[in-house]
Amino acid sequence: MRYLKLINILCVGGLFAIANTASAQTDSIKYNHQESFGPITWPVTGQGTRSNAGKPSPTYWQNRADYQIKATLNEGKDTTITGEVTITYTNNSPDQLDYLWLQLDQNLFKPDSRGAAVTPYTGDRFDVRGFSRGGYHISSVEVTYKGETYKVTPVITDARMQLRLNAPMDGKGEKISVKINYDFAIPFYGADRMGRKKFKQGYVYEIAQWYPRMCVYDDVEGWNTLPYMGLGEFYCEYGDFDYYVTAPANMVVVGSGDLQNPEEVLSPAQLSRMAEAKSSDKTVMLIKQNEVGKSSTRPFKGSLTWHYKMLNSRDVAFGASDAFIWDAARVNFPSGRKGIAMSAYPVESAGVDSWGxxxxxxxxxxxIYSKAYFEYPWNSAVNVSGVALGMEYPGAIFCLGGLKKGQLWGDVTHEIGHNWFPMIVGSNERKYMWMDEGFNTFINEYASQQFNKGEYNDTTKQAQRILGQYRNSKDPLMTAPEAIGLNDYGQYYVKTALGMDILRNVVLGPDRFDYAFHEYIKNWAFKHPLPYDLFRAMNDASGEDLNWFWKGWFTTTWKIDQAITGVKYVDDNAANGSLITITNNEKMAMPVDLKITQANGKVETLHLPVNVWQRGGVWTFKYPSTSKIKLMVIDPEHELPDVNLKNNVYYGE
Known part of the structure; x- marks a missing residue:
């Protein structure tokens, strides 16, 4: 706006004459202070396992699943995985369990799956259509408990499998063993999370969701059995993984965890180069481009078994191919511990501006993430180039083969960032997608600022642009992934990250925010936090009641519209001070940053707390001006997604 109509203001102290009050402004205001600041009660667990301070309480418990997996990759017309998994399940809950629930995620690719049924006929990113050989074939299930071994006939419902026990499983540390023999055909496009793709020198297999795994039984909902339908990701128990992958001898198999038998599966040259890479901050080639496909590179016959271990993880994944270029470099952790980062990719992905x-x-x-948030707890990580656009697993990520420069950086730093959310902080992705995608997107911003002096840092971001396309979404962030609008799930990423930026930069400040966020990460590492644990943790550690923020940003689709609606000089003399009126037109409350430029050249930015809106949507305050106000701007750094920027600016006479 060019000019604002000046409003005569009521002064409580009686120093100024009154012509009109600002009450007329409230007619168009949607804001209701009781909605934002009224009483709110977050849910609590019935067992008292989570404290009011947002931490696990002394009575918190969590079940555990340890896996031994022996699988074979069988190439052919229908390339398959055949496997045997033995799960040692520990029931640390106080409850007896009459049955166990497992996830059969490959059943998403059965033609009659729920995921296929809810896929639009026009398709979507996950494009779950199903195929004739899709899904698990379970050949046998055997249970061992308290010395008794017996077969179980599984009850399979879509992507879940129930095992009804002969006798209840006791709690408080009791263990049960489940042995399952299975196979499945590898889909070409596995919902953008796994699959196979033919490249010039061979197929690249990205293998995930490749073994039946335990559903989570937690202190909040008992068994978590929401089906896998495509968009909603995973909720898994922690445990140790000991897995073996048998594949054709000409293939390289890279995966989550530490390779246990390098001498059996690597050539002498690769062993030597691997040792060099573990001591090098620069990338070392393990298999060079001109070595791919040569018998000297893979001097083995028949098949080989690759043995990996990963401790205290919630999942594992692997890649396999005879077309891999393979390289590696040392990782330096804050504690002084060393690790290794690797990449495996076909020749189509090679190049110094790409996967090189x-x-x-x-x-x-x-x-960067280890120093800033929590030290990476495992020893290795690998990036595999293939059919998946971008997908994350503990210690293994899949990125699209054709990405270059900043796009590849963004994909890599995002997917490995997921090793902090939700692989370390183990939230329920299937219900609360924003807790992993959004937090990860948030920390990605700071990685891009730091990497190589900001080589790929985006300095053009503005809140209005970031949130613009989701402004009309009818679904708040707390909506489960399978219930959100088909075009709206991107807000899980950007709206959550923007909210965390606002909380850090506008509401709390970096010091208080960073301390509280670190406390949340530390207390919930390798555990299962709820959204309400986050809310309580941030409130408690920052010393601020942020319920107005959590409610407005995560549970509603409220908008922000802060406006400058009046200026009057005391006794008509700017040197005596100014009375400035601001209005909160929309439902979402936020602090107000107001940059004021006086005619005498003085410039300053006021920081008004969100509390100015606690009693209503209009606030008048006295500013100690010494000359006329030339210009005022609300939110000068564009931190807030204000829906009407025109009323954020005031031009003086």
């Missing part, structure tokens, strides 16, 4: 820098991106991301 993948390991550099991976290494630096791991070091």
């Amino acid at each position: 820098r993948s390991t550099e991106y991976l290494k630096n991301s791991m070091e």
Whole structure:
């Protein structure tokens, strides 16, 4: 706006004459202070396992699943995985369990799956259509408990499998063993999370959701059995993984965790180069481009079994191919511990502007996140180029083969960032997608600022642009992934990250925010936090009641519209001070940053707390001006997604 109509203001002290009050402004205001600041009660667990301070209480418990997996990759017309998984399940709950629930995620690809049924006929990113050989074939299930071994006939419902026990399983540390023999055909496009793709020198297999795994039984909902339908990701128990992958001898198999038998599966040259890479901050080639496909590179016959271990993880994944270029570099963790970052990719992905820098991106991301948030707890990570656009697993990520430069950096730092959310902080992705995608997107911003002096840092971001396309969404962030609008799930990423930026930069300040966020990460590492644990943790550690923020940003679709609606000089003399009226037109409350430029050249930015809106949507305050106000701007740094920027500006006479 060019000019604002000046409003005569009521002064409580009686020093100024009154012509009109600002009450007329309230007619168009949607804001209701009782909605934002009225009483609110977050849910609590019935067992008292989570404290009011947002921490696990002394009575918190969590079940555990340890896996031994032996699988074979069988190439052919229908390339398959055949496997045997033995799960040692520990029931740390106080409850007896009459049955167990497992996830059968490959059943998403059965033609009659729920995921296929709810896929639009026009398709979507996950494009779950199903295929004739899709899904698990369970050949046998055997249970061992208290010395008794017996077969179980599984009850399979879509992507879940129930095992009804002969006798209840006791709690408080009791263990049960479940042995399952299975196979499945590898889909070409596995919902953008796994699959196979033919490249010039061979197929690249990205293998995930490749073994039946335990559903989570937690202190909040008991068994978590929401089906896998495509968009909603995973909720898994922690445990140790000991897995073996048998594949054709000409293939390289890279995966989550530490390779246990390098001498059996690597050539002498690869062993030597691997040792060099573990001591090098620069990328070392393990298999060079001109070595791919040569018998000297893979001097083995028949098949080989690759043995990996990963401790205290919630999942594992692997990549396999005879077309891999393979490289690696050392990772330096804050404690002084060393690790290794690797990349495996076909010749189509090679190049100094593409996957030739993948390991550099991976290494630096791991070091940045370890220093800033929580030290990466495992020893290795690998990035695999293939059919998946971008997908994350503990210690293994899949990125699209054709990405270059900043796009590849963004994909790598995002997918490995997921090793902090939700692989370390183990939230329920299937219900609360924003807790992993959004927090990860938030920390990605700071990685991009730090990597290589900001090589790929985006300095053009503005809140209005970031949130613009989701402004009319009818679904708040707390909506479960399978219930959100088909075009709206991107807000899980950007609206959450923007909210965390606002909380850090506008509401709390970096010091208080960073301390509280670190406390949340530390207390919930390798555990299962709820949104309400986050809300309580941030409130408690920052010393601020942020319920107005959590409610407005995460549970509603409220908008922000802060406006300058009046200026009057005391006794008509700017040297005596100014009375400035601001209005909160929309439902969302936020602090107000107001940059004021006086005619005498003085410039300052006022920071008004959100509390100015606690009693209503109009606030008048006295500013100690010494000359006329030339210009005022609300939110000068564009931190807030204000829906009407025109009323954020005041031009003086």
